[in-house]
Every structure is written in C-alpha cells, then in structure tokens.
Amino acid sequence: MKFSVTVTLKKDVLDPQGKVVQTTLKNLGFAELRSVRQGKFFEVEVDELDQRKAEIKIKEMCEKLLVNLIIEDYKIVKI
C-alpha cells in the first residue's frame, strides 16, 4: 500500500527557500503567481493491507523521523 507524505513548514516559521523561489518566479515573468511554499515529499510503501493500520504506522514514521514537529506540519494521503 502506497502513501504520499507531504511535509511543510508551520505557518509562522520563516521559509527562506520559498521566499527566494517566489521572487525568482516573479522575476522570470510569472506575474499571476501569488505564493509558493516549499516542503518535502515522501512516497512510502508498506506491506500492510489494512489501510487504517498502515496509516497509523506511517503516522508513527512521521513523528519519529520524517517530520520535525517543532517547525513542520505533515499530511498523509493514500495513493
């Protein structure tokens, strides 16, 4: 069973990377751009047939390793 995990900076946390990407896109002429936030993406595959159980496992992986809970939020989606 495959899941996508997206990890983004919490709202109040400085995102220097997103800021630079945003200005560069603007400079490249993308006037309609409103905002960019950058984060991490993981594609995680587990040997587990029960979706609920799998999700619990992945949540655990996030909290234990993949995500820095102090500055990041995350979202798990089945794919």
Add this chain to the structure above:
Amino acid sequence: MKFSVTVTLKKDVLDPQGKVVQTTLKNLGFAELRSVRQGKFFEVEVDELDQRKAEIKIKEMCEKLLVNLIIEDYKIVKI
C-alpha cells in the same frame, strides 16, 4: 487557485537520501516498510480562475525553474 507540485527523482537516479531514510526507519523497527523515495513539494497559488490556463502556467514554472528535468519528474494536482 492552489496547486500542489510534487517533484521526485527519476527511477534510474540514485536517491541516497531516500535510502538513508529507509534504512533508518528499518532500524527504528518499521519492519513492514517496503520503500521510501524522497522528493520536493511545492504549494503554488496563482491568480487565475481558469484551471486549464493555471495548469499551463504551473507547468511552465516547473520546466523553467522548479524541476531539474535531467533527474526529476513532477506532478501537478489541484488542491
């Protein structure tokens, strides 16, 4: 209109980061883990009401800046 862009390494490109994450998770006792691939995630918001047009713009952003086409693939999803 908001879109998520996920950028992942192409299949034939070595993903040392993903590999390290994978072994670390295994070492942490996640036996059911089959694989992890790591990538980038962007949340892009544009001032454009026509979804098709917005998608074209975002595709352009990807090809011009966000993605290194030599080694990376990407996927755009409306959110």
Add this chain to the structure above:
Amino acid sequence: MKITNKIIENHGLKKDEYKNIQKFLKRDPNILELGIFSAMWNEHCSYKSSKVHLKKLPTKGKQVIQGPGENAGVIDIGDNDAIIFKIESHNHPSFIEPYQGAATGVGGILRDVFTMGARPIALLNSIHFGSPTHPKTKSLLNGVVSGIGGYGNCIGIPTVAGETKFNETYNENILVNAMAVGHAKKDKIFYSKAKGINKSVVYVGSKTGRDGIHGASMASAEFDENSEEKKPTVQVGDPFTEKLLLEACLELMKDNSIISIQDMGAAGLTSSSVEMASKGSLGIELELDKVPCREENMTPYEMMLSESQERMLIILEDGKENHARKIFDKWDLDFVVIGRTNNSKNLTLKFNGKVEGEIPIEALAEKAPVYNRKWIKKKLTKNKVNVKSLKKIKLENALIKIISSPNHSNKNWVTEQFDQMVMCDTAQRSGSDAAIIRIHNKDKAIAVSVDSSANYCKSHPISGGKQIVAENWRNLISVGAKPLAITNCLNFGNPENEIVMGEFAECLEGIREACEYLEYPVVSGNVSFYNGTNKKNIYPTPVIGGVGLIKKLTEPLTHCFKNFGSKIIIVGKTFGHLEQSCFLKEIHSIIDGKPPDINLLNEKNNGEVVLKLINDKLVSSAHDISSGGLIIALSEMSIGNKIGVKINKPHNLMNLTEYFFGEDQGRYILEINEENLKKVEKILKSNNTYYENIGYTQENFFEIDGEVKINTNELFKINNQWYNNF
C-alpha cells in the same frame, strides 16, 4: 488586558520585581510594557545574578581597545588592525531544535562582531553533549554539527576550531557555544551608543515574524516536563540573508553615515533600541506600524519581542537616508526609518498614531534588578587515590582505551562538516592546539582556541577557573602565538541555588586570578544560567576563547612530529597528579579528588620560554599536555604524521601510571632537532625552567621502554574509529 498574577509569573517576573515596575511607571504596566520589562529584566539581558561577580574580572590592558559592555570586545594587534571577538551560548534552543538552534547561535554571534565594523574571519565552537549512549545524544550531535556548518559554510566564514565533549551531566541540557572573530581597522570601529536628537532610527535586514517570541526568557528558565510546549519559540536562521546583511553593513560602514548600530539579538527590537538609547542617555520613539512584518496582524507586543533573525537597528547621520537606502536596496534587504531619537529618556512606542507604551529607558537598563545572590563555598575533598590499590591495567591497554574513547577520538567527523578554508587565510585548521588565521594581505596572523574543563571546575571551582585560562593560554603558546585576550562563556546551573552560585563565584575568582597574573584580560563574554533539568544542574562549565598574535607568520607550527630522530623534551615538572584525571575517569570510573594545582608563576615562565624557543625557530613541533597526561599528548603528536617515538621510563622512582597519565599543569612537549638541542637547553636553564629529556622520535613504533609498543598505523586507526559507528 488585565495584568494578573498568572501573567506576571508567565513573564518570569517576581512579585518584588513587578512592584518595582509599578514604581518606575507610577502606574500599572499594560501587557506590551510588561513584556518589555520581562525581556529586559530577565537573566539573559540584565545579568542580574552575575553582574556583581563579573565586575571583578580584569578587563584592561594596553592591547585592549574595548572591553566588555559592547557587542564584542576589541583588541589592538598593531598597524591599525583590530580584532573583534566574542562567544555566546545557544544551549536551550539547540536542545529543542538542534539544527536551527546551533545555526542561529552562529548567526547571532556573527552579527555581534560585524555590527562593530569587523569582517568576520573565523568561527569557533564549544559543544558539550550527554553520554554517547544516551538516546538523544546521536541526533543532537548530528543536528548541532550540521547546524553550525550549515550557517558558517553558507555565509562563507571558516569554522576553524572548537571542542566536542561528552559527559552525562549534559544528558538533558547540551551546551552549544559559538565564537566569532573579526578583523577591522582600528580607526573604523562602530559602537552602539546613540548620539544626537531627532536622528533617524533605521530598521534593516529581514522582516519580523512571530518566531522566538520570549526566546530570551526561555534562556532564563529551567527545563521541565512541559518544555515541549515552549517549542514554537524556536527561531529559524537564514544564512543567505545574513550574508547580504553582512555585505550591506560593511558597505555602509565605509563612510561616515552611521552614528551607532546594534544587532537585534535576544529580545530583538526591544533590547537593541533600549541599549542604544541608554548608552547615549537619550530617548527613542518608534512607530511600530512601520516595522516590516512577515505575517499579518502582528501586534506591538509581538513586534517588540520577536527574535526573528538577521535584523539590525541603525541610527543614521542627518541626510544619509537615501545613500544608505540605495545600499540596502542593492542587497535586496528591507530598509525602513521606524523612529527617531529624542531627549525624553523614554522608550515611546506608537501604533496607528496612538502611544501604546511609554517606559523610562533607565528603568529598563541601569535600574534593572541586580542580585547579590547567596552562595556557599565549595567543600573540597581531601581524598587521595592510592594508585597501588587500583586494579592493574597495562599502560598500553589504558592508552588504547583512552584514545579510542569518545572524548579523545579524532574529531574529523565533526570538523570535515565545516568549511575551514574559505577566505583562504586559514594557515592552520582544526586538529592542532589552536587554529591560525592570517590577516588578509598581511604577513601577521592570529591564533584562536576555545577550552573548558568541567570536571575540574566541578570538584574545585577556583582551580578549575584558573586551569581553563591557563590551558587556553598554553594552546596559543603551542602554535607560537603571544596570547592577548579572552572572551568567556559561563555555562552554569540555576543561580538561585546556593551551590551553583558558589561554583559561579569561585570559578570566576579562579579566572580572575589567572587572567590577572598572565596579563590576559577578558574583553567580552556571555553568561548562561539555568542549565539543568528538574533541579539537576549541569557541571559548572565556563568556556574560554582566546586570541593570540603571531607577528610574522612563516611555516605554521603544528603539534605533529615532523622528523625521525628528533629529541623530545618536556618543559615543566611532572608530579603525577591523578585525581580528576581522564585516566581515573575512563579506566576506573573514579571521579573523586581535587584537580591538579595551578602554579601561575611556573605557568607564565614555562609559557614565555616555550614561546621564545618557538619564535627562535628552535622547535619542530610543540604540544601542551592536557587531558590524558603525557602519554596521550605524545600519542597525539605521533598520530598526525605517523611518526613514532621511543620514550624512556622516568629516572626517579615515580609510579609509571602517575608519570604517564598524571595531569600536572604548565607542561609542554617539544620536538627538537639534534643540532638545536644545546641551544634549547641553554635557554631553558638560563630561564630556570624545569625540563626533562624523555626520548626521541623514530619510525614505525610508538614505544615506551618495555611497556608499550604500538605500530603508528595502528595507533592512527584506533584514534579514528569511534565516529565511524556514529
């Protein structure tokens, strides 16, 4: 909002302190004012528990241009060159978020140095972790090291020296101290004292966000089970913006536009504006609507207390706004006039045209509370360890065990993550007693080193205090530099605890004595209290950062043996003091007894003679003897170039363990070419310096008469393996 007792307590203010606030204001404060008082009156900003002791430190000397009290200390190295340096702690943030905590620690100390007009030329750090087997240690070490590197590498300033130590006492409270060293022209140094009224107060750098609100108060409180909740106050660093800020400030500093300048460090906009006004005996009025904000709907309270990084406050000469603005535009940084100086001697804060807060500057600065806290003298143990009663261990096995231990293993794993070479003036990188940085375009250089000895300070704070100054002094001497001045970072437990306060007072007494005797003044520093968890305080851990001068840099002197067949001599007398030694701790788990005595007279004499020998080019390599004693120092000298030694047993009847592992102070090992030996001995004798010929260098084997014989390749391997499993 009504100010309740709960709110007062949450701001870390005591009842008496609150009463004083009411007295100064002649009314109740509002929440904004309360926040400002709490930020300025906490331990971190006010030095309320340490002030009375810090005053005793020697801070003067003909080499000193600026002692403590400014953003950093300044010393004179001749030819209109000045060195500006300081050390600072970032312990609590680094424990919560190791990468960002360490990174912003580096960023903060760099701003202290370039705000005075210096181009930073070197970074150092002192990092202390808990036991290597403690579950948190590995990730903390990883995070801290990559955070230090991440910031320094990106901004392009070499990280050249430091220390990495492990001890259970830091299990729940690691130490991350960062030191920055910069170079400026002596006649182009910038200070924080405001001058003149109706001058523009300018905000430059990054935008203000909600990060780190109350960071300074966090650094002034102990951790408890709830510290997890305090997490969102962690700041995130942006070394890229700091690089721009550095270049922009240095560009603006080329002419006479700046009256005064101050970085926004702990307590951000609050402490920077108050400090500038207080030093100049002026008032300052800020229009907070103008503060560049990163987030929507930020309140005056949040703006004044935010600890967003990479920001500065500047007071400009009349008519210089446009010129200055152009420079900051060029570097894509915010530049906003947010206020003016006046002669009200008040801090006045306006928001949407309304006065939201008004506080006499004096109440925030000079009149901040000062405590002469109770302290008790350390009871010293008289316990002597009887070596004969210890379980027997072969010298060779003890040596192997120590040089493969976490504290004595080679630190390449750490230092290879730091760019040590950028700027192309690093003549000696990490790995020796001190790093050497050439002054750009000149043939002189400075040497820098940081040192601490928490075990010594714990068991006998006065000796410990003396010892770290002396060891730091020795490390500079060992690379041929004349020690000039120090900065110090005083990491201690809870000052409200009388024992901790005693450790503090007595360590400082030791530091004072050594600095005075060695004419090695303190020019800057930082105090970090409340290191500990749930009433368990860390060992007292003062850290000394020293700077010395090499007038004419030729080949830098390293501690690695250079040739086969050289003579090896020890300068300084070996008594065999084992209590508090690395040997007893690592091999026998004994942490009893008092540390070795410091004889400052010998210390000074030995150091000065060694420096003379080095300057006369009579020495091929030099190394001070510190933790681990003679045998460990010798092995470190062997490992570098894989050159072995043949060492005699001592002539007298001293016990071998005591002789080789004793940690008597004031000693150096020198490698001397046969043909220089006579000259060297003559100089040592004419200076009444005790020395011993102990053997010579040889190929292939590290050898002590009948006791130890290890191949140098093997020795190298043993010393280099610990971090591989990390």
Add this chain to the structure above:
Amino acid sequence: MKSSVIVFPGSNCDRDIAVALEKMQFKNQMIWHKETTLPKSDLIVIPGGFSYGDYLRSGAIAGKSSIINEVIKAANSGCLILGICNGFQILTETGLLKGTLLRNKNLKFINKDVYIKVMNTASRFTSKYQNNQILKINIAHNEGNYFTDKKHREELQKENLIAFKYCDESGNISQNSNPNGALDNIAGIFNLKKNILGMMPHPERMVDKFISNDDGVNLFSSLIN
C-alpha cells in the same frame, strides 16, 4: 589576460578567486549579477559559495539570472569559462555543461583535502599539468556528486572531456577515493569545445604555500598563456 568574476548574492569564494587571479597577473574585474552587460574578457569565472543560499537546488536560481544570458553568449563565442564548486553547479543548471550535481552520498557537507588526477592536459585549463599528475586539493561542498545520463557519459569518454577524477595519494581511482559518490569519480568536466571547465575542487585555495600548497597554480598559469 582579462578576467571577470561573476558575483551572485551568496557567492563567497569570489574574493578568494580574485586574489588568486591577481596573483597570477590576470587583470580582474568583479561583476555584480544585476549588470546587464559583461566587459570584454578572456576568462569568466563563476566562483564558489552558496548563491541564493542553495535554495531550491544549488545553482538553480543563479542559473536563471539575467547576467547568465551574457555568460552563455560569451561561451558560445568561445570565451573561456571556469565554474568552481557552486560555479560548476550553476553551469550545469544553465545547460552550458551537461549533467548535474546531486547530494554527497553521505548526505553531509564535506570539507577536506583530497587527491585528484589530471585526466586530460590538452585544454586551455590544464596544459601546464602533466598527464595523470596527482594534485592535492581542497573540496568543500554539499552537492558534489556528479551524475549524467548514459549518452553523455559515453560522450565524456569518447571525446576525452573528463578533466579531473578523484583518486588516492598514489593515483588509484576507486570507490574508496571517491569522496562524494560522483559518477566515475568525476571531479571536473569540459564541454565539447573545451572552452568551459566545471570542477568541484577549489584550485584557488591551493596557490599559497603558507596556507595549503600550490597545486592549483598551474591551472591559472595554463590559462594565462
């Protein structure tokens, strides 16, 4: 010879390379990235550092700057271009050099002296070296793990476009002497016309015996001829 060093926000080896160039008698100019034209020069250097903080991908943002178009024009008309470290990363982002630089295989920043072997002396950058000469040279990067596709890999071999490979002290090229995981131990490559060199190691750090050694000197003296 005239040289220009392009300075991006976040470049930090710009002064270092300028010092080296001047020491080797180049007449050097620093060019701020917002300039729209380049002065006539024989050599353009893109220095090391962290342009734009290495955000997004190292070199990616600088690769989109306006001055880069001028560099591309100059390159196409045969001007010599040298990209060191972040400069190499920028050159791959612009497409002037093929391939890309991934994160070091140990996922850590690496700063140390390593050995590299000169693989081709038939270029304007390397003519003063001996074939197979071993240099001791400093590296300092997070992303130095060179990668390229199969086709280009074959081209690199066939056209002899590999300038330097990581090796050990005695010249062995193996995984043990590969600090960052680079494909085929590649430390530096030329473009097809060999007027562009991109390399991860820092030759400008090796021009002064008091600081390190002078193994980098011949790169600059090759150019000055």
